[in-house]
Amino acid sequence: MQQIVAISNQKGGVGKTTTTVNLAACLAAAGRRCLVVDLDPQANATRALGVDKPADAGVLEILQGTHAFGALVVRTAWERLDLLWGGAGLAEIERRAVPLADRPTALATALTAGALGYDFVLLDCPPSQGWLATLALHAADSLIVPVQCETFALDALDHLLATLRPLQSERGGVPRVRGILCTMFDHELALTHDLVRELRQRHPREVFQTVIPRDIALCEAATLGQSILAYDPTSRGAVGYVRLAKEVLAS
Amino acid sequence: MQQIVAISNQKGGVGKTTTTVNLAACLAAAGRRCLVVDLDPQANATRALGVDKPADAGVLEILQGTHAFGALVVRTAWERLDLLWGGAGLAEIERRAVPLADRPTALATALTAGALGYDFVLLDCPPSQGWLATLALHAADSLIVPVQCETFALDALDHLLATLRPLQSERGGVPRVRGILCTMFDHELALTHDLVRELRQRHPREVFQTVIPRDIALCEAATLGQSILAYDPTSRGAVGYVRLAKEVLAS
Numbered sequence: 001m002q003q004i005v006a007i008s009n010q011k012g013g014v015g016k017t018t019t020t021v022n023l024a025a026c027l028a029a030a031g032r033r034c035l036v037v038d039l040d041p042q043a044n045a046t047r048a049l050g051v052d053k054p055a056d057a058g059v060l061e062i063l064q065g066t067h068a069f070g071a072l073v074v075r076t077a078w079e080r081l082d083l084l085w086g087g088a089g090l091a092e093i094e095r096r097a098v099p100l101a102d103r104p105t106a107l108a109t110a111l112t113a114g115a116l117g118y119d120f121v122l123l124d125c126p127p128s129q130g131w132l133a134t135l136a137l138h139a140a141d142s143l144i145v146p147v148q149c150e151t152f153a154l155d156a157l158d159h160l161l162a163t164l165r166p167l168q169s170e171r172g173g174v175p176r177v178r179g180i181l182c183t184m185f186d187h188e189l190a191l192t193h194d195l196v197r198e199l200r201q202r203h204p205r206e207v208f209q210t211v212i213p214r215d216i217a218l219c220e221a222a223t224l225g226q227s228i229l230a231y232d233p234t235s236r237g238a239v240g241y242v243r244l245a246k247e248v249l250a251s
Numbered sequence: 252m253q254q255i256v257a258i259s260n261q262k263g264g265v266g267k268t269t270t271t272v273n274l275a276a277c278l279a280a281a282g283r284r285c286l287v288v289d290l291d292p293q294a295n296a297t298r299a300l301g302v303d304k305p306a307d308a309g310v311l312e313i314l315q316g317t318h319a320f321g322a323l324v325v326r327t328a329w330e331r332l333d334l335l336w337g338g339a340g341l342a343e344i345e346r347r348a349v350p351l352a353d354r355p356t357a358l359a360t361a362l363t364a365g366a367l368g369y370d371f372v373l374l375d376c377p378p379s380q381g382w383l384a385t386l387a388l389h390a391a392d393s394l395i396v397p398v399q400c401e402t403f404a405l406d407a408l409d410h411l412l413a414t415l416r417p418l419q420s421e422r423g424g425v426p427r428v429r430g431i432l433c434t435m436f437d438h439e440l441a442l443t444h445d446l447v448r449e450l451r452q453r454h455p456r457e458v459f460q461t462v463i464p465r466d467i468a469l470c471e472a473a474t475l476g477q478s479i480l481a482y483d484p485t486s487r488g489a490v491g492y493v494r495l496a497k498e499v500l501a502s
């Protein structure tokens with residue numbers, strides 16, 4: 001049963017890309033066929049998976065109907081882990097605000113046709129609520145929301161959940177929030193402990209048991225274009241994402 | 252001579268809001284009249300300045316012509332530090348991708364008329380290159396680019412500078428990059444030291460001498476809706492932003 005999961009939070013720098021890439025790597029290592037779809041014009045997930053110069057065409061061209069899905073998906077260096085990037089044109093389109101998302105289900109349609117055979121499709125979302133995020137929310141069955149437990153975290157989460165509700169009514173309860181993930185957890189900070197506690201009180205069913213600790217290995221791995229499993233499988237970051245993958249597989 | 256400075260970087264979570272709010276506070280403390288314009292639909296700068304429930308109308312209504320600039324600017328709790336927020340409607344507009352920025356100079360025009368009397372107008376930009384960022388780039392004389400020296404930092408910067416060049420040609424060299432600011436500097440991380448060094452080599456004239464250290468006091472201050480000067484003027488974060496203000500005033 002294929003699962004299309006959007007890794008989503010309009011707040012910037014909370015670990016969406018780090019979570020997409022490393023959760024995908026851990027699911028692939030556990031035997032699941034994974035496709036990462038990089039919906040961010042900044043293409044951080046593409047770089048973090050070591051894909052250096054993809055062809056110019058990507059999701060954008062698939063949505064515009066000029067290229068076929070299968071022609072643009074690339075294998076990464078790891079088994080069962082493939083990537084489809086947004087396309088070089090995405091950044092320019094975002095600037096001109098020409099959304100081509102008068103068809104918000106365009107990505108959903110493309111995935112239905114093109115992404116057969118994957119157990120998991122993970123959508124790395126940009127930090128905004130614009131048209132790219134809308135495409136993701138119309139394509140996903142569920143959401144994982146990374147939350148960095150520092151300032152503004154709870155506001156951003158409330159805002160996301162408020163945005164989600166009308167869409168869920170329209171789409172019959174979909175996408176459901178599969179889980180809220182505490183990321184970059186710094187155990188030395190009192191503020192962080194307070195926020196995690198508050199988060200678990202407000203959303204007892206959604207907050208993952210797994211918490212991803214702050215771990216420089218996660219930055220280093222991405223800089224080298226490797227998943228954390230490839231870079232340092234004994235690091236605290238790797239342990240965290242392996243645990244998350246287990247929790248996701250069990251849910 | 253009024254200065255309109257956009258605090259801008261399409262990468263998320265690099266310290267744009269923290270820099271806007273605290274640089275404004277330090278400039279105000281140094282006797283300059285400052286206006287913070289919060290262009291992010293998530294209104295983090297508004298919250299970080301302790302402005303709890305502004306009237307629904309904001310920048311959006313000024314651009315739509317339904318409200319006057321002067322009617323919507325609010326005083327903060329600190330002398331010479333005022334705020335104009337984006338407006339409650341901004342988040343919804345971003346979702347519907349109805350940019351109303353077929354007039355990219357709309358904000359520039361509004362500021363020319365409405366922001367007389369301020370020495371500094373600081374524009375807190377959202378983490379995207381969509382229409383809100385475009386409005387900011389057409390309104391600003393200069394840019395401060397906060398850069399968190401971790402993964403993807405240099406890519407994001409190159410991308411921003413590449414975007415800027417055609418606009419600078421069109422606008423006669425404006426906005427110029429007034430400075431690149433290393434934020435959330437964690438002296439324990441080798442990766443960070445390498446990136447800062449690389450940054451200074453690539454952009455010797457633009458990188459500020461001041462580096463803002465990682466300091467939990469900056470998060471705590473924002474959570475309480477206070478500038479770092481009000482919350483903890485002896486903190487390393489406060490010392491950093493005071494130094495930055497001096498560098499900005501001298502440049």
Ligand SMILES: Nc1ncnc2c1ncn2[C@@H]1O[C@H](COP(=O)(O)OP(=O)(O)OP(=O)(O)O)[C@@H](O)[C@H]1O
Pocket residue numbers: 011012013014015016017018019040044125126127183184185212213214215216218219220222237261262263264378401402403
């Ligand atoms: N657990 C962690 N420990 C240390 N650093 C981390 C961790 N998770 C992410 N990072 C680093 O923090 C920065 C932001 O993470 P990331 O790019 O994954 O966030 P994002 O939400 O995708 O950002 P954006 O909103 O710009 O897309 C990156 O430099 C990343 O390497």
Ligand SMILES: Nc1ncnc2c1ncn2[C@@H]1O[C@H](COP(=O)(O)OP(=O)(O)OP(=O)(O)O)[C@@H](O)[C@H]1O
Pocket residue numbers: 010011012013127150151152262263264265266267268269270291295376377378434435436463464465466467469470471473488
């Ligand atoms: N020097 C610092 N030390 C510690 N924490 C910091 C520092 N600067 C910013 N932060 C914290 O890091 C997080 C991101 O900072 P901030 O919101 O200013 O970034 P941003 O670029 O405005 O994010 P966005 O792209 O979402 O607008 C916030 O929780 C903030 O309190």
Ligand SMILES: [Mg+2]
Pocket residue numbers: 016017018040044045124125126
């Ligand atoms: Mg990302």
Ligand SMILES: [Mg+2]
Pocket residue numbers: 267268269291295296375376377
């Ligand atoms: Mg911000």
